[in-house]
Amino acid sequence: MSASRKRSPLQARDKPPRAGRNWGKIAQYALLSLGSFAGGLLFVFLFLRNARLLVSLGLVGRFYYLTLIPLALSAASFLFGALRSIGIYRGKLFGGVLELGGPVVIFSLVIIGGFYFPPPESNFPLTVYVHGPAGPQDLLLRNQGAVLLDLGGDRRSAPIGDKGQAFFPEVPANFRGQGVNVALDAPGYESSDNSRLELDGTSLYLEVRRKPLRIAGNVIDKTGKPVVGAMVRVDGISTTSVEQGRFDLVVPSNHVLEMIVLHVSADRYETWDQEIIPDGTPVRVELNRKDFT
DSSP states (O other): OOTTOOOOHHHHHHSOOOHHHHHHHHHHHHHHHHHHHHHHHHHHHHHHHTHHHHHHHTOHHHHHGGGHHHHHHHHHHIIIIISOOOOEEEEEETTEEEEEEHHHHHHHHHHHHHHHSSOOOOOEEEEEEEEBTTBTTOOOOSSOOEEEEEETTEEEEEEOOTTSEEEEEEEOGGGTTOEEEEEEEOTTEEEOSOOEEEOOSSEEEEEEEEOOEEEEEEEEETTSOBOTTOEEEETTEEEEOOGGGEEEEEEOGGGOOSSEEEEEEOTTBOOEEEEEOOSSOOEEEEEOBOOOO
16 A cells, blocks of 8 residues: 555544644633733722722622623633633533533633622721810810711711720721711710711721800899999900890800809909809809999
8 A cells, every 4th residue: 555645534634733723722712811810900900999989889899790700701711722621511401401611610600609709898896086186195075975977877876985985886897988977976065177087997086176165144233233344254255244234255165164264344343253164054243343432
């Protein structure tokens, strides 16, 4: 038999393909796998860069699953395209037979596994530290008042402890990174201008101050006659009594103390100095006439 005899069609079909063709197909799948993996990394980079925005919109979990699609495509392309792996799944479905190839199986496994493997976000504790304008060490409130926390339609209250702290044990996880309204409930005190704070961690610092104090009352003499034109002073802030001896004095928050000394003076009367408790009760000032004899 001649060596140059032509091969049969079956022999020709069994001839392995040339290496160049194999590498060409593998290269296509390798590039697809690399591109998909790079796309997944790009998603992760964008999520990390805009994490605060995603958290504030409540989209962290949903956007996480977008990274599973390019990663699953990368795994399927690499295993069953570049490495030429083989995998088949067969099962019964609706009375028939379902047969899935390896790429579809690994793609599905990555997507489905990504839904179940990450642990769900858990609630977190929050401590709000209340302090005065001088800083965190300026504890204006100890064991008095409460902090109010608005969590959507849920308003929560926690008492202020001996270190100026208010503790909230369970804040829903979806509020992490969001701005919430924090208010103070304490007689004679109010929060500073910025009462919307971001929940970036497990603690917040709420600056508070005393409310401006309004002192009102009237000035009379021993006979009960109103004294008009009397000078009423508190720590450099003054006003004068008007008709019926009435006076109304507003003391700024930075001048308000636990006890306030009220000074009242008028012509032909002795000066009146007395400590008062700033609790909003009208002040009755009774002046004694000077003895000119």
